[in-house]
Amino acid sequence: MTIVVPFPEVTAAEEIPKVIRLSHNLYALSFSLMKLIPARYILRRAVADGRIGADTVIVETTSGTFGLALAMQAAQLRRRLVLVSDPAIDDRLHRRLTDLGAVVERVRGEAAVGGYQQARLDRLAEVQAERPDHFCPQQYSNTDNPRSYALVAEILAEALGQVDCVVGPVGSGGSMCGTVAFLRSLTPDCVAVGVDTHHSVLFGHPDGHRGLRGLGNSLMPQNLDHRTFDSVHWCSDSLAYQATRLLHRRHSLFKGPTSGAAYQVARWWAAANPDAVTVAMLPDDGSRYQDTVYDDGWLRDGGHLRPPLPDEPRPVSDAGDASGQWTSFAWERRTLDDVRAVAR
């Protein structure tokens, strides 16, 4: 018998996603802040095995939700945290980070190759050199990032048993590659659908400007194991925003735009495979996006209300084809090199 017990700390409570039924075969996996899972796992392990001592400074480069998750966990562990970010870090997030005691360092300009992301990595190297006693979580290469998602697979396995398909956004690759790998120990045929955005290098697009933040990448993360994915979808910013609002209107789920992108792809997949239990990963809640995605004026001014949501993706035969609003590609669990070799 299980009874309700208190959580030992807020991050332990907030990292737990909820499994919510959206239709007979589509389920939302709704996180308030998904990145708490790797942040909490990585930092607590490093404290436990001595890599983080009493005076160790935690340093990381991020402008997004991973920084917030680190700041929450570092505050609970009573450790100092330095975050290196873009100059464009959103003001509300910046205030929240500093209120949690984090030091936020903004880089000034873009690097010649790799844009702001590379500039941040360069500055991070400097910060590390200045502080010999430091610990860097390295979400893009630390294998504890994907491993931390065993927790998610546990919850899905207990709530749903067999999961036939997982659809989720990809940034570092940690959440999708980790969750799916653990689920496949139970159900080896579980389908993984990755959601990326045009002009992200993750699945072979040339790097370029991207409106949609939180998924996609300008650099290739080591934690992205391409062989995880059966198919890949690219969603435009406008499509993601509209789908985010649809998710809110239809299901009262108040989520961020990467959730909207995952929802759009997942509901299409679930409708096309009515016998398959499909899970959409929804990584964060909507409060950070109230002045943007949830503001009709902002959407209209940005031209995000058109074209309307299409019914289905446009399949592409070349993974490098970066055009369109919603495209899909049969990845078939191959490496990036293998996919490219066929394209050539």
Next chain:
Amino acid sequence: MTMVSTPSPAPVAWYLAPPQESAGTSQHGIAGAPAHHGELLQGVFAVDGELRRALVSLAHPGAGTVATFRPQSSPGLSVTDASLTKVRRAAELTMDELRALPTAPAGGVVEIVSNVPRGVGMGSSTADVVATIRAVADYHGAELPPHTVARLAVAAERASDSIMFADQVVLFAHRAGRLLETLGTALPPLIVLGCNTGADGVDTLEHPPAEYDEREVATFGVLRAALRRAVATGDCRLLGRVATASARLNQRFLPKPQLEVLIELCLRHGGSGVQVAHSGTVAGLMFDARSPDVQNAVHASTVELERLGLQVTTVLRTTTDAVRPAVRAR
């Protein structure tokens, strides 16, 4: 308390008489314990921040041990089969445990009757040990709770299977002798076709404990979660997936040579999956007993196993209860 007596001409009814050793009267404790057919899941699990080795045995109601304890007025314990040293140790520990009872004798003799094959991972040793503990307790007029039986069994044989909790499905720390979680009161209705995949037996204790890496430990957590659901909802297919995954994870340590062949065969005939003895050689093809086609599937699988040179050594049917706990919404 089960007291068995040969009728004697004594005028006083045997059950009113105090324990005594007189010619023509014998009074003894007798009890049984079931075998198992390996495990549904075995690995290392994170429990309250600590890593613990634990297993979920698949109890085999059709095989087991019956132990008889006969008191002696002289101190000392013996077993009719002197090679059963764990049985002697179990009897001594139980005598010690119950020393304070007025019924405690000075010593005794244990006799073991068992139909459990030895050295194949079917829990012959634990069945002997648990039957012995229960038989000694029975003689004393005591009924020991399962967790006490578990503690005594592990003290006697260092690692025990979870069959002392026979009416429940439990995750049991087999080296600590601790119940970690009760998964449910019964398994769904299963038919398990058992076979022996290895010629040589395995000594459970000589075999070094598996050293799992962090990924594997994390995977065991996922399997445990799935097993909770499988037991709570009576889902044979999910149960089979858990057992199959556990068997595959164990291949690194004690490989079953034909595991993948067995899995393929079982699934092709509509079965749920394959469970193994993680420290033995038996493997079982699992079938949902409720499926309309199960008799054909079992028959076809048996024929095919024989073609592979594997005899079906046992057929196991789970005993099930009618009422299941409701599944809680998350």
